[in-house]
Amino acid sequence: MTSSLGKDLTGLEHMTPEQIRLILDTAEPFKEVSERPIKKVPALRGKTIVNLFFEASTRTRISFEFAEKRLSADTVNVAASGSSVSKGETLVDTAKNLEAMRIDMVVIRHPSSGAAEFLGNRIASNVINAGDGKHEHPTQALLDLLTIRDKHGKIEGLKVCLVGDVLHSRVARSNIWGLSKLGAEVAVCGPWTLMPRGIEDLGVKVFSRIEEAIEWADVLNVLRLQLERMEKGFIPSLREYYRVFGVTPERLERAPRDITIMHPGPMNRGVEIDSRVADGPHSIILEQVTNGVAVRMAVLYLLAGGRAELADAAKRGGGGSE
Amino acid sequence: MSRALQRMAVEILELAHGTDDLVLIGIQRRGVELAERIARLIERDESVDVPRGALDITLYRDDLGTVGPNPVIGETRLPGDLTGKHAVIVDDVLYTGRTVRAALDELADFGRPKRISLAVLVDRGGRELPIQADVVGTAVKTSADDRVEVQVEELDGHDQVDIVR
Numbered sequence: 001m002t003s004s005l006g007k008d009l010t011g012l013e014h015m016t017p018e019q020i021r022l023i024l025d026t027a028e029p030f031k032e033v034s035e036r037p038i039k040k041v042p043a044l045r046g047k048t049i050v051n052l053f054f055e056a057s058t059r060t061r062i063s064f065e066f067a068e069k070r071l072s073a074d075t076v077n078v079a080a081s082g083s084s085v086s087k088g089e090t091l092v093d094t095a096k097n098l099e100a101m102r103i104d105m106v107v108i109r110h111p112s113s114g115a116a117e118f119l120g121n122r123i124a125s126n127v128i129n130a131g132d133g134k135h136e137h138p139t140q141a142l143l144d145l146l147t148i149r150d151k152h153g154k155i156e157g158l159k160v161c162l163v164g165d166v167l168h169s170r171v172a173r174s175n176i177w178g179l180s181k182l183g184a185e186v187a188v189c190g191p192w193t194l195m196p197r198g199i200e201d202l203g204v205k206v207f208s209r210i211e212e213a214i215e216w217a218d219v220l221n222v223l224r225l226q227l228e229r230m231e232k233g234f235i236p237s238l239r240e241y242y243r244v245f246g247v248t249p250e251r252l253e254r255a256p257r258d259i260t261i262m263h264p265g266p267m268n269r270g271v272e273i274d275s276r277v278a279d280g281p282h283s284i285i286l287e288q289v290t291n292g293v294a295v296r297m298a299v300l301y302l303l304a305g306g307r308a309e310l311a312d313a314a315k316r317g318g319g320g321s322e
Numbered sequence: 323m324s325r326a327l328q329r330m331a332v333e334i335l336e337l338a339h340g341t342d343d344l345v346l347i348g349i350q351r352r353g354v355e356l357a358e359r360i361a362r363l364i365e366r367d368e369s370v371d372v373p374r375g376a377l378d379i380t381l382y383r384d385d386l387g388t389v390g391p392n393p394v395i396g397e398t399r400l401p402g403d404l405t406g407k408h409a410v411i412v413d414d415v416l417y418t419g420r421t422v423r424a425a426l427d428e429l430a431d432f433g434r435p436k437r438i439s440l441a442v443l444v445d446r447g448g449r450e451l452p453i454q455a456d457v458v459g460t461a462v463k464t465s466a467d468d469r470v471e472v473q474v475e476e477l478d479g480h481d482q483v484d485i486v487r
Contacts, residue, residue, distance in 0.1 A: 025394075026395065028395075029378065029395035029396065029397065029398065030395075032397070032398055032399075033381070036431065036432065037403075037431070037432065037433070038431040038432075040431070041381035041382060041428075041431075042381065042382055042427070043380075043381040043382075043383075043386060044386075071381075301381075304386070305386060
């Protein structure tokens with residue numbers, strides 16, 4: 001099965017701006033489905049979807065599951081956390097077993113970069129990347145794009161800065177690809193220990209001081225400081241991180257314009273973001289969560305679609321209304 | 323077309339015994355415009371507000387597997403709970419009946435109308451399901467190879483019905 005998105009959604013790096021816009025535009029009508037008294041449409045009735053999570057996740061897994069259920073798909077959740085089997089063997093084995101059970105789609109989260117693509121190349125079912133290592137988290141970036149577009153009415157020309165742990169962030173990587181493709185100016189800001197080497201090669205500005213980023217940006221997407229990083233010596237202490245890089249009302253007050261505040265969650269309040277900012281008037285953090293379901297419904301719907309040649313044949317044959 | 327719509331408006335009023343629980347629901351896309359026009363005609367003659375809504379049935383189709391996804395999914399917007407209302411579905415062309423089947427399924431998810439009727443501008447025959455219209459603007463005999471194209475001023479710049487053989 002192929003659609004105009006292809007078989008799988010593994011990342012935004014190799015997608016075209018048109019494909020990204022198609023997903024965002026398709027997500028629009030799906031927002032309304034979640035507002036209905038009966039939050040369900042039969043579009044994916046009879047499809048079987050496996051949510052294969054090799055890594056902890058609350059928001060993303062629940063969001064995918066809601067999206068699947070609101071499209072009437074049958075879902076199975078597999079939490080494979082703690083598996084010590086090596087990546088290659090596990091995935092090939094898992095893939096074969098899943099195929100044998102006649103599933104239609106797999107949503108996969110895995111600690112290894114490239115895992116989703118690896119799986120997609122080995123099974124006929126559609127594969128959707130729900131986060132692979134430090135590589136990509138495409139549906140998170142898509143929901144960020146949709147939420148920015150809702151708030152500002154456009155993406156092109158906006159200045160968006162990703163703040164914090166860019167080094168370990170698949171959200172940052174997918175956002176950089178997606179935002180750039182849709183014509184936004186992208187910057188990153190954080191301690192140099194948490195900046196990937198060669199980040200400028202992706203065409204992004206780099207700010208070493210949060211004050212500079214606030215001066216420049218229309219939108220701040222504040223990344224989660226992954227607390228486990230602190231033990232590895234990337235930052236001296238949480239308190240110091242908050243003091244130097246925390247997004248606080250005092251800092252935002254000095255901005256030349258109102259800055260839209262985003263966070264992919266889960267938040268460390270009082271570390272990378274102050275509660276007064278997270279709950280403040282310019283925060284669209286909960287809108288991001290709402291849009292997550294709509295974006296994932298759009299992705300599932302578009303990937304599940306029938307064969308392109310049949311679609312053309314149907315257009316030639318019937319056409320018009322019925 | 324305006325004469326046909328005027329006649330449809332009158333027939334809908336008779337069918338519903340007035341405007342008391344009447345709700346007009348247009349099917350995306352041209353059904354929405356036609357429902358809007360019929361509603362305005364009724365409002366002009368009766369001096370009352372007629373609630374109207376729009377329904378996109380794409381997600382209720384039974385042929386996603388064969389025609390592929392339709393990326394242009396229109397807006398679905400209903401004027402509140404339909405329970406106890408007389409809902410009149412409005413569409414431009416009635417053909418196989420599959421669109422109406424999908425619309426009936428979708429409406430059921432928005433409440434329990436006391437009655438659902440169907441009003442179409444063109445009935446071209448060729449039904450594949452046991453569905454018929456209550457109000458018909460015009461009926462034409464067509465074969466499966468024909469195409470019936472309805473154009474409305476709001477979307478196409480002018481009103482016109484073409485049968486392309």
